Amino acid sequence: MVRTEFEERFVSLRRGLIAREFQELNDKQREAVLATEGPLLLLAGAGSGKTTVLINRVANLIRFGRGSDTAEVDPKYGERELRVLEESEKSGVLSPEAEALCAVDPVEPWRVIAITFTNKAADELKARLSKRIGTGAEDIWAMTFHSACVRILRRSIDVMGISPSFTIYDTADSLAVMKRVLRELNMDEKIFPPKQVLGYISRAKDEMLFAPDYTAEAEKSRDPRKKLIARAYTEYSRRLLSSDALDFDDLILFTVKLLTDYPEVRERWQRQFKYVLVDEYQDTSVLQYRLASLLAGGTENICVVGDDDQSIYRFRGATIENILSFEKRYRDTRVIKLEQNYRSTGHILEAANAVIKNNLGRKGKSLWTSAGEGDRLTFRMAESDEAEAAFVANEIVSGVASGMRWSDFAVLYRVNAQSNRLEYAFKRAAVPYKVIGGTRFFDRAEIKDVTSYLCVVHNPADDLRLLRIINNPPRGIGPTTVERLRDIAARERRPILDAAADAAKYPELKSAAGKLMKFMELIMELRGLADSLPLDEFYEELLEKTGYVESLGDSDDALARVDNIRELKSNIVSYASSAERPTLGGFLDEIALYTDLDSPEMNEDSVPMMTIHSAKGLEFPWVFIVGMEENLFPSARSMNTEEDMEEERRLCYVALTRAQRRLVLTAAKRRLMFGHTTANTVSRFLEEIPAEHLDMPAKRAGFTREPDPEYLDWEYREGRRQERDYTGGFVSQRRAPRTPRPSPPQTIRTTAHPPAQKTLELKPGDRVRHRAFGEGDVVAVTPTGGDAMITVRFAVGEKRLMLNAAAQFMVKV
């Protein structure tokens, strides 16, 4: 056999054997796993097993290197080796020897970087990688863009003259700095809203314009407004720089700058990373795209995975262009489409396809499933947002009563503000729930205070955090002293704490010098402790020595705050036990980049509720999408341009494709929005769902956009109020309550002003049967207004319920 023939045979055998190791994948998925070399664009529809492909791809790289995707054959190999492969093919077992022959430069885990967009996605990736690969998986760079940048910057940023122990400013920090800057530049916050100015700066950074570049551009434009914004940008940057602080955008920007301007640094990282994978590529900004291609510059082994139909972060700078033009930028790009959906049943998928079809400018992709048609989607129009929430709670209780788990459900909404109504209704119905995202733990004042101490201890140049704590708890360092101190620090271009150390030198600080010295010594002492004590002990010392906890007092509010401070300690403990070399700086990085540390709690059995954005990448058996109304979803702000509307539609596509088996859409005829009752028409997206996939109470198609009484859940008929069954028809009235006199029939509360009458007379000792919790004994009844809070001991545990709401699920026995 001539050498080339031999090699062809060898290569094809090798590829076949490797492919066999990924038998559980479908053809397209396997193709994506085996195509290890060069640029690859993977268009992966919702629920197409995208993460599975990523995991297996990494597994393939680590086991077989480029074995599945190269024509090279080791010149040492000959007939004997070929026979080993043939044997393996025949036997169906990959022997260790054959496995070794199939591998071509198997790659070390730390040479693989898999970048995701959210922490949640990174966590999931890490978990699944370690399950699939086992040892070594933790060395894979599976993390978000921002964490990857922090890791690179910590190791290499010193060449740029920035301290490697730089501090990360989150959005709130940036805003606080910007507010100060604007005040000092005498820029009216009405004319220059701080958030908007930060937005301009953020966009400038995405175009790689630093403050001097932006200023030059502003000068050219002769736009006075832009010139002022340029001044704010300059001052903002100066402050961050002098505090050794980087904001979120800087993390990416400085990394790109570092890799662009410093060849030796670039080469160092390009030598390290042999394979770059980018998840959720449709959500990357131009800057992030640059970063990814810089990292992949060594080999051009860059694999991006995305779905143009799920691009929902355009507002933040993500550009769909990145995915639409990937092939243009990398010639020889291989493109693989994953269109088989393993998540949802037919009606759900068809509905999603139908909606997204209304968008122009997409790659064009149509999901299909081999699962059956399943149930049709359900739409219900409720009387009010409150009734809508009650309906959802009711449906969930019924579902649980028929054997489902709370965590089989999910409630999705467009904006976080919608969670209030739902929370209220869920509490009343005793539905355990968990709000994902929203007001964040680290945004709480007491947490910001305590972390500010940690930040200043770690980086004494952090003026922003220092100003937050210098007189908190009160130390007699008043606003006047602080003002003078800031002037001195600004004049001498040195950190505030530094200036405070020399307080005695300045006559204007004389009276406060003692207090300032004491504060400085406190920080210095804590710095010493931070180096010598384990993190958790150090934290205790800090709380003690600063007197912070003590200063809170013992009001109810303070107790809750102290609880939160304890909660932070448990975060420290869990960080200390998971990190290989826990440091204060490491912990601060973690909390700066982690918005929701509550992801582990997802395991508990409760109903998750979240925005559609947060739901991306997740799936649930039964999904409720609430607020399907014009002005809410699509949001009022998206009405101006077609691009914005298409983004909303993609958001809707994301929402619909979260559901596995059941999908319920709801709208409310009346809704409280920023304090006013508004009546919205039904969402246009609902109209885009073909009637055959949608189940509605009466009319099946062509419903009007006006709120239609036909779709109301409760209504007056012939002057009598009747309760309407959610499945369509009217049910007979509930038995009259056991009150001495006949009273109006029980209604589910649909208004803000509930009927005063009780629906069920209960006293401690009574026995009740609840649809979801079974039988239980009433332990306590506490009247509250026209309602009562009851405590019932069920087999599943003690529950506190609001009587009027619970009565619909409960009978006395």
Added chain:
DNA sequence: ATCATAACGCTTTTT
């Protein structure tokens, strides 16, 4: 320094 009231702005979404 602490508390109370007034005023504001917020409803896109995340790192």
Added chain:
DNA sequence: GCGTTATGAT
């Protein structure tokens, strides 16, 4: 409608 922040009174 709510939660945060600014302002002013004690």
